[in-house]
Amino acid sequence: MKSVRKGGTYFMLKQRSTSLALQVLFVLLALPMLAWASGGGAGWIDAGKFALIVEMGLGLGITLLAWILKDKLRIPIPKLVQAPLIWITAYIAFRVILQPPIPFSLLAIYMAIVTISCFLYVTISQPSWEEFTQPIAFMLQENTGKAKMSRYVTFAAVPLLLAYGTYSKMLPKFDEPVELRTVHPAPPASVNVHDKILNLQTAENPYRVDDSGKYLKVGLESVYHGKNPWAQDAPKFLQNVRDGGVVFFGTAGCFFCHGDNLDGKGPFAFAFNPIPANFADPGTISQLQETFVFWRVSKGGPGLSREGFPWASAMPPWEKHLTTNEIWQVILFEYWHTGFFPRTWD
Amino acid sequence: MRSFNDPRKAKIGAVVLLGVIGLLLLLPFIPLQAGAEEAKQEAAPAEKKVEKAKDVFYKGPGEFGIVSGPPAPKLKYPDDYGTYGNFQSRSLLWVANQQHLYFGSFVLAVPMFVFVMELVGMLQKDKGMARKYDDMAHEMMKISLTAYSITAILGGILIFTFLALYPGFFGYLSRIFKPIMHVYALLFVLESGTLYIYYYGWDYMNDGGFLKWIHLSISFLLNTIGIVLMFFANSWIGFMMSPAGVDEQGRFLGDIWKSVHTALWHPLNVHRILGNAAFGGGVVAAYASYRFLAAKTPEEKAHYDWMSYVAMFMGILALIPLPFAGYWLMREVYGYRQQMGITLMGGLLAWVFIMQAMMIAILFVSVNYYLWQAMGRMPGAERYYPLFKYMLLILIVATISWLTPHTLVMTPAELKAMGGAQHPIVGNYGVMSAKNTAINIMITTTVFCFCIYQRCNKVPTVKWAALGNAALGALFTGAAINIVFLGIYGYFIPANVRIGLSVPQVCSTLTCLFIGVTLNTMMLKGARQLGEVRWGQMSPRGSYALFCLAVSFTWTMAVMGYLRSSVRLHWHVNEILRDNSPWAFTNPVGYAGNMNSMNVLLFWTMLLFVFWLGALSAKKAHVTEDEAVGAGKATLPAGSH
């Protein structure tokens, strides 16, 4: 390690450590920011976001610590430590900070890329390479007590690690088999609800109206987003939203499963497999027509079409409990609350 | 050759030689013409029972042809298929085909490479540099000579494999392409002759003047013949993918040109020429890298270091337009049969495209990594070392986005934990907007890296240096911002508008490539040098990066060839001749991966033999090589100016 403390190399090392600090900062900040940004407009703070703030604070703290270590106390972090550090940071970021958790297949892809990039990072230039290999060469070649000890430790650790790997590989697992489920099967052309045939192709939500009672084109309702539906002078649209909210939280009690924030995390949600739909996710109701949602609400899991195999849905057929109007109102409320627009033909 | 000692006679002799070769080039067309006349004569008396049928591809009024062949046979297993023991016939044929194709590409690509090198050498003002380029070209040609005979042997093996394992199919194909196959064989003879004259006349014609130009013209001829040969071979696979010139029953309609000129012929031709050039660059770079690592003297090391750099550069030059050629090919595939396009991009073979995406990422990262390592031989490059890791960071972030699949593979438990099939954050990286952004950023970073490489041992002395630097900085930053902005903007607009965004993104990248490199080169005119390039002092890791590049090239070729071939699904000739063997199914990507890896390994092992042969005779030559070569002028190859 002597050579690296001298002159120009040291200068470069210092620079490098600063940039390492920047990188750690970047990774730790960027992902929570992204999560934050994609969280949607619902609610100001919740447990998840609180955790994010704590994580961001931790990240800042670590970065600060690294900076103090290097630039104030002048203790350089050797490349041999930097690489695993970056790797572990990335692992934590992808495994813990990134929420909801990503599947293992994706984590494996990401970590493989990170592993390769760590290696590229330490070998990126000749001085960097020398700094990286020096301790390894020291450990393998020198005949001092320290080097010998580290050799023994490695010698013992390798078979132990292999043994652990074998153990966890051989341990019987009971994962569910992979299930290819069509979440949003094709709807029928029409449904019969309360003895009325509704053409899903052409039907419109009768409560999607402007002040004059005329049908409001999809997209134009954005003026009502974020407004108070309980206001005395609430326009007609918002009054309908309010009625829909009453159905959601009262008459039907949708929130038990679909959650207070319509995020699919209601108190009963985790009793079901698959869990109830998360309306706040841009992949659910915002991808569907209002009439599709009407079909799902009115007919529920039992009404799924052939394509919906294996019909894994705990949704009750709400036509047995709600009127047609109530169903339309609650749909209006769901779109209003999440801020999404239903899919349309044009 | 002695009579040519008189320079005037030599000139006349050379011109005559060139003329003769040129005339020989016309030879193959004689049977073609004769065949056509013969067909006419045959057609005339047989008019009584002339049967006309509609072409499967060339539609429209008047596209009826005279039926002049039997219908495509309905093949039966095992009658029309052969086997060798318990081996899968298809896999055997696969190996034979792939090996022949590799060597064919190699012997096609090397003359292209050699042609450019010889030309560059002739245009060099510096005698030492000129000599260097010329020697390199000569050396590669020597290697190509051995590879040439191996190609012929592999071609023979391929035909025998066809005849032994797929007699029914091969019989049908050869009945249609009868005249072309003979032309092909004749061209091959011609190519051999040209090749030998070109190679053995090298030293003799190296007079630095007129004869050298004749020599170069022979090289041009050689390349032309090679490319025509490849076009003919392409016409067969084009016919298999998108048949034409036959009717619905597969009966030949008498016009061979229609069968050759199918929907996918030209896209395949262009794609393969570029692919071959990139592949040739990769193989030569790997060869030079190996010689670099194994070199015993500093001079040798310097020579091969330089050679690997030039070859890598040539490969990348061909690589950059390759995606556009690929785009054209895909568009034509969609145009021919949308079904075929969807099978490729979104259907059965979509996962194979993931492999291709991975290859592209590896190619770009390898190139950048090589350039970083290569800067180790440039005095003054230390100034730029701190920048490397940011480039790496950008590349890695882009790679992560590039390789995030749209459809995630997961267990139900993971699906439950994620709360849906799409991840709210990562899902954003699985779509087209993110992919376009990522690849453009990767290319732009590579261009930036190259600009740094150009200037790392120099300090610009032009008056407007500061302004130029600012302009360069603004150019790259602007391009990056534009690309990323358009990428993000793409999420907020409907899909049909989004597709149009890729054009300005690509424009940003190309602007960086052309204007950035030009500006950089102009700034470096008369720049103060911090020191000569220390050729031969690159770290071995750079060589390993080049090996990685070369392997990725070969593997990509294999995997794309697999795609092209398996998109026909259970047809020998699409919709005309059905594959009724037990191997008509389409293999999963894993099996294809194993086959490809094995094929690539086999190819490189054979290539090793070729290189070893080349090295045997090269040993003597390098001992006597000029001192000046080792010192090496810090000149970039012509392509960079």
Added chain:
Amino acid sequence: MNKVKATKGTILKVAMWYILILSVFAGIANWLPQIRGDAPEAAVAVDLSSITPEKLAAMGKMIVFGTENPSFGGGGVPIGKGQCPLCHMFFQEQKADRCPVLIGEEGRSNNRFKEERYKAFASRLANGEPNSGVKPHAAAGGQYLIESEYCPNCYVVEGFGIKGTNDQESPMPIINKPPILLTDTEIVAVVSFLQTKDDGDFTKWTARDSWEKYWGKPLKADAAPKEGEAKAVAAGPPIALDTDTPEQIVQKMTCFACHKIPGISIAKTGMIGPLLIEKTNAPNRIKSPEYQKAVKEGKAHASTPREYVIESIMHPDAFIVPGFADDMIKDFSHKFTVAGLDKLVDHLLQQDAAAAVKEGLDRLPNEKEGPLKKADLSSPEGKPVKNAATPKTDEKQASISGQGVGGKF
């Protein structure tokens, strides 16, 4: 740096590096989801020596209807591989009038080939009918039925030819060619069904002998489908999904049987419905007085080309293009998924006159707009709606309405 480090074992190192990279590549390829694409079952020969005429007729019924017990309740018609019930009426309960009714066809077939009209066809097509190459030479009822499948133009029933051809050309596709592509055995099976379906009397069954006599060669059991294959067709009605390509949707919905559609390779022969170049047609159709009349009557509702096309598929009777009959199947609203419809409509709206001309397609003679001319192409097709507002197209419109008065068929 005159001394170069010892370089022993370079070859080994490089080889290891190669093997490492290649193993990684192969490993990743194996790690990805493995999907094997099996070839569709090759046709398996039916043993003609052991199959009974009853079985052959049942097979024919499967080919026609896709099920052995077709039910016609609620106006729905099961349609099998042969797609015959789209146009032909086989039973009283089944409604189809595009093509000749096939009830009692066995009886008629015995007289057809004796007609003077048949002889006129035979002499006109003595050199072979251009599309199929067949020369009409039926000498028995069974042979006539066989011939009709291989060469629909060899005899066209009066009143059922393509309009404007004086009943000399048939709108029926050649059955042994794509897209229907029945094998010889299957055609024999269908004819067996035709001959015996009315009264179950197998004494009249001659299909196989007729085939052999007509073609003068033995019927080889080359490629008849397995029983299972025909059954697979029967499983549920076809539904146009959003994962389908427009081509697949057209195939599933059998649009090609009646319409020509540019850009769809199987839809090049339909002679019953209008040429579907909706980028050109739809804007003009909406403006047409006939359509506006339908709007006033409350039948039609479209105001944009897109609405028009969707309406035409979902409610074919909302507006009938002048010159055509109300022939279109009305059950598409049950067969299209929302996204599937979207996809097909997108495709149709992209097709214009230029696309049709490029593929050599043209309007039917009974389309009022008349055959496609260069003039149609030179007008800017890109913005049909905007275009319609310019005076130039007003002129065009006027001419259309002018034709409309006298152009009723």
